[in-house]
Amino acid sequence: MVVNEVVLLRAGVYRDSVTLMRVSRALGELPGVGDAMAAMATPSNRELLAELGFAVPAEATPADLVVALRARDGDALDGARAAVDELLAERPPDPAFEVEPPPLTTASAAARGDATVALVSVPGPHVVPEAMDALAAGLNVMIFSDNVPVEQEVALKDAAARRGLIVMGPDCGTAVVGGVGLGFANVVRPGPVGVVAASGTGAQQVMCLLEEAGVGVRHVLGVGGRDLSPRVSGRSALAALAALDADPGTELIVLVSKPPAPRVAALVREAARRLDTPVVPAFPGGDDDLTGAVERVLRALGRAVPEWPRWEAPHGSPHGSPHGSPHGSPHGSPHGALRGLFAGGTLRDEAEAIAATALGDLAAGGHRLTDFGDDVYTRGRAHPMIDPALRLAALAREAADPGCGVLLLDVVLGHGADPDPAAALAPALAGALDARDGLAAVVSLCGTPGDPQDRDRQAVALRDAGAAVFASNAEAARHAAALVKGARDA
């Protein structure tokens, strides 16, 4: 049998993980092409390629790019090979005299003008040079990258403090400054609330629910998921609280984090007490949830708490309308365990805490909630909010597992995220739900009507696929737990 596959090695060629994902997708869509993966030859990508049955040349290093292709026949393979170079081509340099070449380092870019913040998203091991460049030039830094060692995080934050600047991150997914969203950020109106967030998706949930209630957000300062750990001890959170306190337009500050270590919690509480601006803590995962915290904010501002939007298919009908029956399920009563597939770590933690309250020992019941945005899933590849492939594969696995009764997923919209997540997710959900009776799907949809993806359009597409869709992650989790419980108690 002729094997129509090849692994091409491009020594010393670098493209970022999102570009490579796009190239992989484009190659996979060519006629007759089966598997296609373009990736830097990092250990984790080598493993993925090995799982796909490709042999990566031994001499390939993490600085080399590999393209693995498998096709129906020789012609299709040749076609894909021919497309590789075009897809990988960089924009040609502009020969014009007066055009300055692009800066190659953060220092060089910072030297070209009065920037205020550097958005660093290079792979974790390469963060320190770029972040130090920015700080040395007087810029604040948002580090989107994860996989940065904690001692480097502490050193960077100390370097920032000496200069009166802030390091947002590492692993900071969301920030909003001066109305501009950095990383994953939703489109909201400007307003009186400032957010300090050790959780990107937590901040997004808060800003989306506030937007729904008609309350705007002025700044969101992310601080990174480890900032309130004993080791980092709130270095950036304290700087962010002080800066927002000094900002005349900020009337109330929401501090979003999973419950911090007691010593750090005390430190932050003490700092908050000294501020002129009231601080509302939102620590989901314990007794609190983000929706509840937003409701406290609204009450503190003297605003009404609205009914949070939900989109559920009416019983037996594939086409429903918002605010339908909370007990509707188009595919019969579910039976089996809860399986949560999340892109947002904090949304997962919140859902898990709520499910545990409702269902008791989750592990014993076969319930399992996974965060695909965790470091272990993102080493050498893009975040699941950009690249849905890993999560879609997990969805197919869970749907095929007879032990799974309820799927719970988050879909996070906004700048930076997948331009149309429902395009891939809705057919996958519909397929899974159609294939098996007794399987239900619940989606926590974090977005605003102003987001580039249009939250309401996404909601309708997911609802039409058979999922119950909620704007509040807490409500989605409660609904999912109730479905599992209903089946168990029946």
Added chain:
Amino acid sequence: MPDTPPLGGLLSREPVIVATGVDVLAEAVERQAAAVRRVAWRPPPPGAEHDLAAVLGDPGHAEADRRAVTRMLSARPHLVDVRPAREVLGLEPGAFLHAGPPIAWDRASGPLRGALVGAMLLEGLADTPERAERALAGGAAELEPCHGRGAVGPMAGVVGPSMWMLVVRDLEHGGTACCSLNEGLGKVLRYGAYGPEVIERLRWMGAVLGPLLRDAVRRHGPLDLVALMAQALQMGDELHNRNRAASALLLRELAPDLVAADAPREHVAEALRFVGGNEHFFLNAGMAAAKCAADAARDVPGSGLVVAMARNGTDFGIQVSGTGDRWFTGPAGVPDGLYLGSYGPADANPDIGDSAITETAGMGGFALAAAPAIVRFVGGRVPEAIAATRRMYEITMAEHPALRIPLLDFRGTPAGIDVTRVVRTGVLPVIDTGIAGRRAGVGQVGAGLVAPPPNVFADALRALARR
């Protein structure tokens, strides 16, 4: 202290964002109509990330670099004297200086061997080239890099005790640097030629030119070399492969004091004719000025500033401010350029000379955009020369305050090579160079551009990380 807004105005100013990393995040910000400057980032070679994090994560690093490069660029090198090497450098008979990092006879290339043979003949330590070569092979001479004695030498850079040196003093920091007198082009010692005409010219330079220049320079008083170089740069010199304007300016400065000497008229006329006929006469003064500036930046703990780049015809070496006198070496490359007459790449010796001290101090290849007249000579077009200079801004710490390039709207030349930036970007310094013939005695065969071996920067970075 002025009242600065919290976080540098992050919450009060219009945001301007530098985006380094995945394009999709930069695009997301651009779609919000915010000002974004994208960095064309690429990863450093595997393994370098640890050294980079160690060096750049050191809280004192940025300040160390700033101190080192400020010292380099604030140097005020002046030509103050002309004296024999035995006097000014304390060079003993039987000792010779050479270009580049340390090397012994057995590994020396053709041009370096040829120049040493010529120097033996000049110093009277041998009466034929064959005997000179045998004596050198037997270890009769002591070899030492110019750089170790506060000196620099173009091409082979061989200096014997009787050779006259330009003496340059840094009036800002007090350092002194020396360089030999330029012999002109063609069959010359520095390219490894040692024929009778070469030795005869050197004898004349020692007997007539040296003393005349000494008297003229002393009568003139300290001559500001940075001011002269700044003028020459705006007259189309890049001060390494093109020194036409600088040589004319130097002669214009010294001519009255040469003529005023109490010396036979025919000697003065010979000296004026020789200097005026040598478009590279200034090169050696420029090199000493660059050496003076670079030496002022030495030994700043933690700094990754390159303070010397030099080649001995076999090895390319660099020294870095934060790592003392240690050389980091790799194989010298063969220059890419144009060849004289029927010579070709097969005749070329690997890169040789201390003249890369000009690039170290922000001249030469780094100033190519100032010298459109020579870009074809080094095998390029004018936009490429401009691009080369612009590329050098990516690996340098500062812009030269005095050397300004008209074509770039009088921007200062890129100055102060940063080892960390070379490793991060993979951009190597552009070095203008002459090409020596590989056989001893042949002389110059061409000119062009050359790049250092990348490992020298990675090795220096590693050493800096381990300090």
